Amino acid sequence: MSKSKFSISISYPPLINSKGIAFLSQNRQFQWTNTGNYIYPIIPAYAATLLQKNNYKVFWDDAIAQKLTYFQWLKRLIKNKPNMIVIESKTPTIKSHWQIIKNIKNLSQTKYPDWHPKIVLIGDHVTAFPLESFDNCPVDYVITGGDYDFMLLSLANHLTKKTKLEPGFYYKKNKKIVNSGPFALKHHNLDTLPIIDRDLTQWKLYAYQNTNYKYTPGTYTMFxxxxxxxxxxxxxxxTTHPAGSFRSVSPKRALDEIGQLINKYHIKEIFDxxxxxPIGPWLMEFCQGMIDRGYNKKIKFGCNMRFGHLDQKQYDLMGNAGFRFILYGLESSNQNTLDxxxxRTKVQDSRKTLAMAKKSGLEPHLTIMIGYPWETEKDAQTTLNEARQLFKDGLADSMQATRIIPYPGTPLFKECQDNNWLLTDNWDDYDMRQPIMKSSLSPQQQEKLIQSLFKGVLTPKFLIRKVLSIRSPADVKFLSTYAYKYLKKLKDFPSSKI
Ligand code: SF4
Known part of the structure; x- marks a missing residue:
C-alpha cells in the first residue's frame, strides 16, 4: 500500500532554560535537569509506529534529545512542513508550548501560506485543563487521556478519511470549542499495537544517557x-490513566519484544x-519466560514496584529472571502521610520489602518527597533519618529526592484548592524549584532537607560497600557515571542560603 501524503511530526521542541534541560517526556514530575538523562518517550513512540503502519508519513522530532537549537528545529520543521504537529506538554512547560504554537501558526500564515499544520497538544496538564490552551494559543486539537497512540490514529483517520473521532478530543467547530465526550481507555487493547519501531523513533538517542541503565545500550519498554x-x-x-483503566500486554508479547531488542538491537538492559x-500470574509467567527463553543470561531488566506486594519466592524468581534495578516510591516515612x-503502604513495609529484594540480588532505588503541607520539620527529619538508615543497612542502592508538586488534575491539586494551600497559579513555577503549597517549612528549609537527603545517604559504610561491590569494568563505569550525575543532580536543587 502506498504511503499517505499526510505527514505527522511527533515533536519535542527545544526548551531553553538557564535551569537545565527539560526532563519532559514520561516523567511523572517535571524538572529542568543538569544530569543529561534522557527518557525514551514510549507512548509517543507507539504512536509514531502505529501511524506509520497505517501508511502515514511520520517524523520523529525530539529536538530536546537531539540537542537542537530552537532555530535549527524550526528550520527543519519548515522544511518538512508536516500536516500535523503533536506536542507533549506538562504543567511547567505549557506556557512555553503556547508561545511555540503561536510562532508556528504565525509563520505558516505569514510566510508559508500553502502550509496549514494542525497542532495537537497531549499530556496530563491539557487533560486536566483542556479548554485553557484554546484561550492561550491557536492549538487545533487537545487530546485528553494518556493513550496518545490510539487517539492520534483516530485523529489522522478523521482528518484524512472523515471517520468519527473517538471520545476524548477537544477542538474548534464553528468558532466554538466542542468535545467528542469523556476519554475512554479500556477498549484500547495494548496487544493490538505494533511493537515499537526503534529505528523510526531513534532509539540510540536514549540508549546511553540514563542512570536507570548499568549496562548499555539500554532501552525502555512499557508493558x-x-x-x-x-x-x-x-x-x-x-490524570491520564485513572484508577481502573489499567491494561497490559500479554507476557508472551512482552517476551517477544525483549527477544527483538536482544537479537536486533543488542540491548543489554531494559527499564520498563x-x-x-503487573504482579500475580502475569509476573510469574513473564519471569518464567525470561528464564525458559534464556533472556535472563543476555539482558538485565528494571521496573517500578510497590512495597508490600511480593514475597521472597517471587523476588527470587525475579532475580533469576534477570531483574536488576527496582524502583520504589518510599515518598515519606510517616504513616500519616502515606495514608x-x-x-496505602505501611512504613515498615519498606524495610521488609527491600530486604527481600536485596536478598534476591536486586538493586533498589528509592524516590522520596519533601514539602507535604501537613508535615513538620520533625516529620521530614524522620524520613531523612529512615532513608539514611536504609542506605547504611545496605537495603537501597540509589535514590532520588524531590519536592512534592500538586499537578493539575490530581486529587492533591483539588485538596490544595479546597484548603487554599496553593501559593501560585503561574504554571512556570511548578518545576520543583520552589514550593507550590503552603508548608510549615520555609523554601530554604525544604532545599536544605533535599540536599541533606542526597548527601546523608553517602555514609562511609555505604561508600565502602559500593566499592567492595565492584566486580567488572561495567560496575566501575556505572558507579563513576552515577557519582557524576548524583553531583549534577544537586544542581537541580540550588543550595540553601541558610
Ligand atoms: S504507585 Fe502511586 S505514584 Fe506510583 S505510579 Fe502508581 S499511582 Fe503513581
Missing amino acids: GRDCWWGRCTFCSWT DTGTL RIEK
Missing part, C-alpha cells in the same frame, strides 16, 4: 498503562516504565 494501583493523590499519571509492573496520599 502496562499505567499503574494497577493508580490512587496516589500526587501522581500525575492518574509501567507505573507499577493521606493514598499510598
